[in-house]
Structure formats: C-alpha cells, structure tokens
Amino acid sequence: MFKWLSGKKNEETPKAHSLDVEELKEQLKTELNVDSELVFRTMKRDGEKLIFCLMNTLIDSTRLDDIVIKSILHNKDMEWTCESIAKVLPMISITAVNQLNEVVTGINQGKVYIYAEGQPYGILADVKKTLERGLEKAETESLVYGPKISFTESLQGNMNILRNNIKDEDLCAEDLTVGKRSKTKAKLVYIKGIADEEIIQTFRQRVEDLNLDYVPGTTVLGQYIESDSWSVFPQLMTTELPDRVSIALYRGKVAVLLDRSPDCLYGPTSFFAFFESTEDVYMRWNMGLFLRMLRLVATFFSVLLTPAYVAVLTYHYEVIPSPLLLSLGESRARVPFPPVMEALLLEFVIELLREAGARLPTKVGQTMGIVGGIVIGQAAVEAGFTSNILIIIIALSALGSFTTPSYLMGTAIRIIRFPIILMAGLWGGxxxxxxxxxxxxxxxxxxxxxxxYLTPIYPVRLKDLGYSFFKLPPQYLSFRPLTNRTEDKERFPSRKAKQKKDVDE
Structure with a gap:
C-alpha cells in the first residue's frame, strides 16, 4: 500500500526535495559513509531526471530490474511523479518520504529510493535481498512427540510460522524497533482478549525504553528487560520452537520476536515452567506427569548429591552404613586431596568436557564427550586423584542437570552446585x-x-499446579493459569468436557 509519511520537524534534518539530483547524491554519500556499495542509476527523458539510490549489497537486483525499472519503462507516457510511479509498481511496500534521515534509513534497510527531480517527495520501494535458511529441526530442544520445526533468523518467516499455528483474528503483532543505531525490527506478539493488558504494557515499555546501540539477539534482550539481571536464574523463557510459543500465547503470555534471531522470548515465566517440555502436552497426562516429576527430582539430586558426598566424608561419617564405609575408605585410600578439592576438580573436568563437546563439530563432539569421560575418569582413579564412588556421583549429577529442557536453566543448575560444594566443605550439612x-x-x-517467580508454590495457587508442577488430565484444565491474569479465563466449559457421550446418544 502506498502511504505518505511526513518527517519530524527538525531544522537540522534537510528535506530531500529541497535538493537537486547532484546535491542529493552528495548528501547521501556523506550520510551513509560508503562509496563502493552506494549505487546511483539515473534515467532521463525530455529534460526530466529520475534517480534510483540503493545499496547494492542489500538489494535483490533481479527484483529491482524486473519489478521496478521494467514497470516504469513499460509506461512510457506516464508522468514522473510519486503518485504515478507508485500506481504502476506491482508492490505492496511503497512509502513516500521527504526527509533525508528517512531516506538514509530506508536505503540501509534494503530499499531503493526513487526520486524525480523537482518533485516534493520521493519513493522508497522494498527490494531487499532475503537471506534466510530453510526450516529445520530444533537443535537445542530435541523432542520425541510434537512438531519439531524451529524458528529461523527471518522475522517475517517466524511470524508466518506463528500465524499458521494460530489462526486467530485476535493474534496481534506490534512493530517495535530495538537499537538506536542498528534499528533492529522486533514484534510484540500476544492474543488480544487473553493476554493481560498490564503485562503487554510492561513488555512494550521495557523494550521501548532501551537506549542501546545494538541488541544481538532475544537472549540478550531478555537480560535487559528482566527484573533482576544479577540473578543466575533466567526469568524469561527463550525457545526456538514455534509450537511452544503458540501454547504460551494461548495461556495468556506475551512474546517478543527479534529480526536475525532464531529464538523467541516470552513471559511471564515461573521457575517450574523451565522444567516443562513441549512434548508433555502431546503425551498422555500420566506419562507427562511422570517425566516432569522425574526432571524435578533429577535436578534436586543433581544439586544435592556431590555436596552431600563432600559433607558426609568431611564431617558426618556416622551416617554412612558400616559396609559402605569400608568400601569408601578403600576407594579414598590413595586420594591425596580432601573431599571438597576432589569434588571441585571433577566438576571442573566435567564442565570442560561439556564445553568442549558443545564447541566441536557434532560427530567429533560426541566422540570427545564419551571417550574423554571414560579415559579421564579411569586414568584419574588409577592415578589416585579421585575415588570410584565420586566418579559415579559426578556422572549422576551431570545427567540430572541435562534433563532440564531449558538450556539456560540447566546451566544455572550446574553453576549453583559449585558454591554449595564449597559450603559443604566448610560446614558440612x-x-x-x-x-x-x-x-x-x-x-x-x-x-x-x-x-x-515461584508461583504457584508462592503465592499458593492450587489451580495453576496442573500447568506447572503437576500435569492433570486435559479435561480438568478448563481454566487458563491464574498467574497470567488473563482476560478470558476459561478455555472451554468444564462441565461439557467431563461428559462422555456415545454416538447413539
């Protein structure tokens, strides 16, 4: 759609139509600070001049030639005015501007600026070259059940995926801009009538109030807008699964999509939501409940096992059964370090193996993790650096931390183990x-x-337990989570959902 945009009244910003073609070229070269990439193409007819200004590294030359230039050439008798040119261009995104700063911004975004000398306005037409990868499986959130498609780095493509998932006329996507220099496009996404207006306004205000040059991705954006950036625990969820975002939006949450970022940020998010996997929704409720409780118990033991080993061997030998005490003594007979140093050393080695495996290519990384763990563990025991029992405990703790579906929360769990081990070495239990x-x-x-953050445990909201801590049969989840303060609180009529009728009834 062709639309007029009047620039802000600012005496320091010259109007493009106040310049002739040569002056306009000089002004754009000065503002854009590029020579080799900035291209000017001029068309002449009966003393009239029509200039095309563009950045050749950002535009699709085929679209420029086939859609823009050919359309103008095929209409030989057309007047070279903004209205006439806009009518013949078979494009949706056409904007008329007369402020130089708007022209510079448009060219930097991959648009071509078309200006007929003597006209009060010029035209910005979108001929941007789209660089995006195809739809692929999620890398950081692997699933057994449910859709496995992931977001890409294209904001438009990600919105396309979401709108295919949510065919709701109340799905709203507000345009935002992040970064005063980068001017990265963002979308604030929510379902009107479900999401609470106060939460929407909080998201909108925190993003708009950011006075930053550049935000590289949604995970960094989350650190800027969350309540406590000093905490090791993430307070907003980031995911690369569109299906997870769709479920969250129907529960009354608000999401933010950022251009060139393959992740989506959404909230509000409680502590227990980080242990919920998308496939829990697609599995039977009792299986999903078992797996969710397994993750919580595994996380608890991941944090507790190694500190408990250090505390028991340092201060509380009396709690160890006599048969186990004998094997512990034999295992630690050759170890020269105290239990706290031994545990910290092995935890550090495990983190080194994990980081090395993540940074190496996939096949090499898997081999490095398996072979490195076996070789280093066996060699450490034979050399007397550690005991066999601690190797088992450290391995179980690492497995427990890896069960967390959220990578950020799993990393936070591994980090907090270190101070707890130190406290166990100092004062035991x-x-x-x-x-x-x-x-x-x-x-x-x-x-x-x-x-x-700890809702629904604190404050206690029993109805929300089925969405976070437990998993209940779907017919008992007729209400949306109270924590999100949704406007439309009922998902479906609860009485009708519990009635089971046969066909002949």
Whole structure:
C-alpha cells in the first residue's frame, strides 16, 4: 500500500526535495559513509531526471530490474511523479518520504529510493535481498512427540510460522524497533482478549525504553528487560520452537520476536515452567506427569548429591552404613586431596568436557564427550586423584542437570552446585542447608514480568499446579493459569468436557 509519511520537524534534518539530483547524491554519500556499495542509476527523458539510490549489497537486483525499472519503462507516457510511479509498481511496500534521515534509513534497510527531480517527495520501494535458511529441526530442544520445526533468523518467516499455528483474528503483532543505531525490527506478539493488558504494557515499555546501540539477539534482550539481571536464574523463557510459543500465547503470555534471531522470548515465566517440555502436552497426562516429576527430582539430586558426598566424608561419617564405609575408605585410600578439592576438580573436568563437546563439530563432539569421560575418569582413579564412588556421583549429577529442557536453566543448575560444594566443605550439612536457604530466599524475592517467580508454590495457587508442577488430565484444565491474569479465563466449559457421550446418544 502506498502511504505518505511526513518527517519530524527538525531544522537540522534537510528535506530531500529541497535538493537537486547532484546535491542529493552528495548528501547521501556523506550520510551513509560508503562509496563502493552506494549505487546511483539515473534515467532521463525530455529534460526530466529520475534517480534510483540503493545499496547494492542489500538489494535483490533481479527484483529491482524486473519489478521496478521494467514497470516504469513499460509506461512510457506516464508522468514522473510519486503518485504515478507508485500506481504502476506491482508492490505492496511503497512509502513516500521527504526527509533525508528517512531516506538514509530506508536505503540501509534494503530499499531503493526513487526520486524525480523537482518533485516534493520521493519513493522508497522494498527490494531487499532475503537471506534466510530453510526450516529445520530444533537443535537445542530435541523432542520425541510434537512438531519439531524451529524458528529461523527471518522475522517475517517466524511470524508466518506463528500465524499458521494460530489462526486467530485476535493474534496481534506490534512493530517495535530495538537499537538506536542498528534499528533492529522486533514484534510484540500476544492474543488480544487473553493476554493481560498490564503485562503487554510492561513488555512494550521495557523494550521501548532501551537506549542501546545494538541488541544481538532475544537472549540478550531478555537480560535487559528482566527484573533482576544479577540473578543466575533466567526469568524469561527463550525457545526456538514455534509450537511452544503458540501454547504460551494461548495461556495468556506475551512474546517478543527479534529480526536475525532464531529464538523467541516470552513471559511471564515461573521457575517450574523451565522444567516443562513441549512434548508433555502431546503425551498422555500420566506419562507427562511422570517425566516432569522425574526432571524435578533429577535436578534436586543433581544439586544435592556431590555436596552431600563432600559433607558426609568431611564431617558426618556416622551416617554412612558400616559396609559402605569400608568400601569408601578403600576407594579414598590413595586420594591425596580432601573431599571438597576432589569434588571441585571433577566438576571442573566435567564442565570442560561439556564445553568442549558443545564447541566441536557434532560427530567429533560426541566422540570427545564419551571417550574423554571414560579415559579421564579411569586414568584419574588409577592415578589416585579421585575415588570410584565420586566418579559415579559426578556422572549422576551431570545427567540430572541435562534433563532440564531449558538450556539456560540447566546451566544455572550446574553453576549453583559449585558454591554449595564449597559450603559443604566448610560446614558440612549445616553449610548445605545455609546455601539452600540462601537460594530459596533468593527465589522467593525474585520476580518475573507479571508476578512472583515461584508461583504457584508462592503465592499458593492450587489451580495453576496442573500447568506447572503437576500435569492433570486435559479435561480438568478448563481454566487458563491464574498467574497470567488473563482476560478470558476459561478455555472451554468444564462441565461439557467431563461428559462422555456415545454416538447413539
């Protein structure tokens, strides 16, 4: 659609129509600071001049030639005015501008500026070259059940995926701009009538208030707009699964998509939501409940096992059964380090193997993780650096942390193990309890956008337990989560969902 945009009244910003063609070229060269990439093409007819200004590295030359230039050449008797040129161009995105700063911004975004000398306005036509990869499987969130398609780096493509998933006329996508220099496009996505207006406004305000040069991705954007950036725990969810975002939007959450970022940011998000996998929705409720509880228990033991080993061997030998105490003594007979140093050393080695495996190519990384773990573990035991039992405990702790569906939360769980191990080495069981109390108090004080971080445990909201801590049969989830303060609170009539009728009834 062809639309007129009047620039801001600013005496320091010259109007493009106040310049002739040669002056316009000089002004654009000065503003854009490029010579080799900035291209000017001029058409002449009976003393009239029509100039095309573009950045050759950003535009699709085929679209420029076939759609723009050929359309103008085929209409020989057409007047060279903004209205006439806009009518013959078979394009949707056409904008008329007369401010030089708008012209510069448009050229930087992959548009061609068409200006007929003597006209009050010029035209910006979108001929941007689209560089995007095809739809692929999610890399960081692998699934057994459910759609496996992932977001790409194209904002338009990601919105296309979401609108195919959510065919709701109330799906809203507000345009935002992030970065005063990069001017990265963003979308604030929510379902009108479900999402709470206060949460929408909070997201919108926090993004618009950012006074930054450049934001590289949604994970970085989340760190800027979350409530406590000093916390190790993520307070907003980032995902590369469109299906997960669709489920969140129907629950009353708000999402932010950023151009050139393959992840989506959404909230409000509680602590327990990070242990929910998308495939839990597609599995039977009892299987999903088992797997969700397994993840929570595995995370708890991942944090507790190694500190408990250090505390018991340092201060609390009396709690170990006599047969196990004998094998522990034999295992640690050749180890020259105290238990806390031994545990920290092995935890550090595990993190090194994990990081090396993640950075190497896929096949090499898998081999490195398996072979490196076996070789280093066996060699460490034979050399007397560690005991066999601690190798088993460290391996179980690592497995427990890897069960977390969210990569950010899994990393946070691995980080908090280190201070708890240190506290266990200093004060034993009392040190573990002090560290746990500190983290629980921290989680109780933490907030996500829209409410407390530990909801529905604190404050207690029993109806929300089926969406976070537990998983209930679908017919008992007729109401949307109370935590999200949704406007439309009912998903479906609860009485009709529980009635089961045969065909002959």
């Amino acid at each position: 009392i040190g573990i309890m002090l560290a746990f109390c500190f983290f629980i108090i921290h989680l109780l004080k933490l907030e996500t956008i829209g409410g407390p």
